[in-house]
Amino acid sequence: MLSVLALTSVVLLSLASQITAIVVYTSWEKHALVGSDVRLSCSFFSWHWTSPDVTFSWQYRPDGAKEGISIFHYGGGVAYVDNKGPFRDRLEFVGNPSRRDGSILIKELDFSDNGTFTCDAKNPPDIVGHSSSVRLLVFEKVPVQAGVVTGAIIGVVLGLLILIVAIYYLMRFLVARRVFSLSMSKHGKKGKGKEGTQQKQALAVADPVKLKAAASEKKKQESRREKK
């Protein structure tokens, strides 16, 4: 009995420590044009109330570099932006910490800004958790998204295929109907010229197939007789 109680309490405590881990959210990738501004959003989820000591910090690691540098820190109610590094005078804090938003705005992008931005948020006493990274890609002109051209080509060709098949079956159905209606109206009314020629064409199309089938059957019968 005691051992069961001890076991459940251990399990619950371990679950509780899992529950109270902080989870940080950023975008996965951001695409932007040279010279434009980009907003990197960062938010977090925590089981505790948003503490007045909440901190946000952003780190920047250029493409190909091993280490990152710190470019932004918010703590104790004050935001500290980069004033010495590559983003001096270009970084602005546009987040709302009381609403768990630690977003920053980077202005006048350049190709050297390509890299990975890591956001780390801490909500005391909830300080254990993973940080989250967003990759920034700066383009001269925004390229077509991967897969758009592929999907468009495949969709158009398959659509045309289905359309052609549908039209083919529709034409066959219409021709059959016209032949039927013509044979009904033969007795009293005059048939239109076009319908008459269409009927003749339908019969002409049907005949060679029948002729071929008949010819092949005759040939087979002859060959069987020859074998016997």
Place this chain on the structure above:
Amino acid sequence: MLAILLATIVLHLTDLIILFISTCANAWRTDGVRNYHLWYDCTQKNGEADCSGTSDADWLQAVQALMVLATIFCLISFIFFLCQLFTLVKGGRFFFTAVFQVLASLFVMSGAIIYTVMSPEMKNENDAYGYAFVLAWLAFPLTLISGFIYIVLRKKE
């Protein structure tokens, strides 16, 4: 006649398998360590593969689309062949099968040509063409021959 039928089926299945491998395997260009195109850009590091998406170039997406379409059309023609084998009038020709197979061959040809012409832009120095590229060029004459066989083939007993 059974021999011809079996040979035709084997050729068609070979085409289908070659097209599938060429489209799905990510080995149109290799570097020894790095293999890229048609879908990913993968580098082998210490036994692990570090992959990222391939570039967004328009021509590369066109090649992707054409290879997928060629595979789909080859599959559709095989299904049509099996259908027409049982439903066709005696003495009739496998018209639809031939049409789809020839279309598949044209798509593979277009895809392989576009890739051959445009890929030297993205070439590094030690790059060689991978096996999937070779298979794509191999698939083009095989599907064309298969399509022509279907144009000529007539259904007997």
